[in-house]
């Protein structure tokens with residue numbers, strides 16, 4: 001543990017604490033400290049789960065990017081309620097973010113897409129994420145889109161964009177000795193947040 005004392009924290013907003021924790025995770029975790037598990041559910045309530053990368057965060061919410069025709073994209077279109085979880089093992093910390101996923105703006109998605117490696121940009125065109133893979137088809141499509149975009153900027157595919165999770169509940173979990181872990185919960189209320197602690 002890195003000297004974090006939850007009782008000293010300003011509990012007006014979860015975002016300052018999240019920023020601190022992510023920065024500490026970036027210093028402590030060797031690989032993908034920005035990886036988060038994202039749960040969605042279909043119309044019947046059947047849940048599904050996968051890892052995505054957190055690409056932006058702040059008072060407006062938590063942003064990730066994906067293929068909008070993927071399973072997660074289809075499920076969000078039907079039910080916008082999602083849960084995201086980040087677990088930083090080396091810090092014994094976990095953050096759980098509950099909220100609603102809303103599409104980012106076209107301009108935001110364009111701006112982020114433009115920062116991606118060219119291979120990732122081409123892959124976004126070539127791969128129908130989550131469709132059954134047929135031998136050779138993906139390779140052929142990669143070759144075709146690579147040839148089609150031999151020079152110049154690769155435009156963002158219409159089916160590739162981002163979602164912003166607008167949170168209404170965020171729980172910060174800090175491991176402590178003897179199972180006396182800290183659980184600090186923020187609940188959105190009006191324009192602000194209320195907080196309380198949970199027993200571990």
Ligand SMILES: Cc1cc2nc3c(=O)[nH]c(=O)nc-3n(C[C@H](O)[C@H](O)[C@H](O)COP(=O)(O)O)c2cc1C
Pocket residue numbers: 032035048049050051052053054064065066067070071072073129130
């Ligand atoms: C560390 C890690 C990071 C990932 N980041 C993303 C991401 O940012 N966006 C994405 O669409 N898939 C990402 N994936 C792949 C997803 O976990 C998943 O396989 C894919 O999005 C298809 O999910 P779906 O079929 O449930 O929609 C990542 C996987 C791992 C292991």
